[in-house]
Amino acid sequence: MGTANKKSIFSGVKPSGDLHLGNYLGALSQWAPLQEEYNCIFCVVDLHAITVKQDPELLNQRIIEITKHYLASGIDPAKSIIFQQSAVTAHAELAWLLNCTARIADLNKMTQFKEKAGKNQETVSVGLYDYPVLMAADILLYNTEIVPVGEDQVQHVELARELAKRFNHQFGETFIIPAAKVRKEGARIMGLDNPTKKMGKSDTASSNYIAMLDNPSMAAKKIMRAATDSEATIKYDKENKPGISNLLTIYSILFNAKIDSIEKKYAGKGYGEFKKDLAVLVENFLVDYQKRFNSYSNDDIIGLLKSHAEKVRPIAEKTLTEAKQKIGLRL
Ligand code: ATP
Numbered sequence: 001m002g003t004a005n006k007k008s009i010f011s012g013v014k015p016s017g018d019l020h021l022g023n024y025l026g027a028l029s030q031w032a033p034l035q036e037e038y039n040c041i042f043c044v045v046d047l048h049a050i051t052v053k054q055d056p057e058l059l060n061q062r063i064i065e066i067t068k069h070y071l072a073s074g075i076d077p078a079k080s081i082i083f084q085q086s087a088v089t090a091h092a093e094l095a096w097l098l099n100c101t102a103r104i105a106d107l108n109k110m111t112q113f114k115e116k117a118g119k120n121q122e123t124v125s126v127g128l129y130d131y132p133v134l135m136a137a138d139i140l141l142y143n144t145e146i147v148p149v150g151e152d153q154v155q156h157v158e159l160a161r162e163l164a165k166r167f168n169h170q171f172g173e174t175f176i177i178p179a180a181k182v183r184k185e186g187a188r189i190m191g192l193d194n195p196t197k198k199m200g201k202s203d204t205a206s207s208n209y210i211a212m213l214d215n216p217s218m219a220a221k222k223i224m225r226a227a228t229d230s231e232a233t234i235k236y237d238k239e240n241k242p243g244i245s246n247l248l249t250i251y252s253i254l255f256n257a258k259i260d261s262i263e264k265k266y267a268g269k270g271y272g273e274f275k276k277d278l279a280v281l282v283e284n285f286l287v288d289y290q291k292r293f294n295s296y297s298n299d300d301i302i303g304l305l306k307s308h309a310e311k312v313r314p315i316a317e318k319t320l321t322e323a324k325q326k327i328g329l330r331l
């Protein structure tokens with residue numbers, strides 16, 4: 001863990017709501033294969049979760065739950081660091097320093113804020129507005145070069161790049177400039193009930209998404225009921241056939257098959273047969289995933305998060321101290 005000549009990777013998921021197949025395919029499933037080649041740090045971003053109202057008990061449980069998802073997805077704590085954001089105070093502190101580099105105009109461009117705040121821009125928390133600056137602090141603290149995320153987070157990573165460049169320009173070389181890494185296919189898994197909108201856990205009916213902890217046979221039913229067009233040819237065409245294209249993407253990533261080979265396999269066959277096969281595959285996949293998820297005890301997870309926070313704290317403190325010194329916050 002933490003070899004000097006390897007590049008660094010950082011990513012995170014908020015402990016809010018149910019983790020769904022979109023999160024898994026767009027983000028988590030990208031992470032495990034990167035562990036050999038890179039120094040990987042995966043964070044449970046609880047300070048991001050509290051930008052909207054959370055029940056304290058539930059939040060506490062979800063911090064542990066997200067960590068179990070990381071492990072079930074193949075993150076190996078012997079190879080990678082898994083820690084809780086709020087356990088390392090440097091995140092909040094660097095976010096403040098970067099707040100003084102970020103401009104109102106930068107944040108006004110953020111589409112996620114506009115979508116999430118909607119008509120309530122005056123009443124949502126200041127934290128929700130400032131969310132991308134905290135995310136930039138997360139990334140920049142660890143000399144991160146690569147940030148594996150889903151497509152909806154690319155704009156935030158771009159902001160982190162911009163803030164790093166601006167800071168370096170004003171105060172001298174301090175931060176590495178990071179870049180987002182998204183899947184070619186699967187960076188934006190669409191809702192099962194409405195394939196023109198992304199699969200998401202907020203503001204959606206449960207028929208929109210498959211939660212990773214859904215009862216596997218219920219999840220299979222959701223695949224069978226997924227919205228598709230009436231043409232009945234199994235062909236990838238995002239524009240005209242978003243429903244079947246989404247299902248092809250899910251099939252392709254989960255089972256490591258090329259889209260054109262899946263198309264060939266189902267040439268001349270109807271949607272029913274394809275959906276039935278995918279439903280069985282998803283069901284079996286979830287059974288195995290949930291077996292792994294349930295094999296960890298809460299005490300193991302708490303121990304892991306505490307010990308890994310100790311490991312990353314010095315890295316974060318070093319970057320923070322350097323940034324403060326450059327700004328002139330020193331004696
Ligand atoms: P919400 O629906 O509340 O906005 P979310 O599902 O986007 O939440 P996050 O914790 O914000 O969940 O995202 C975790 C990771 O999952 C991020 O890297 C994000 O880009 C990715 N992700 C989220 N939704 C999808 C999706 N539909 N397809 C692919 N990746 C996704």
Ligand code: LTN
Pocket residue numbers: 010011012013014045048134135138139147149153156
């Ligand atoms: N905003 C991200 C979660 C997140 C993150 C990060 C991702 C917070 N800090 C740093 C990558 C790197 C989201 O998925 N909603």
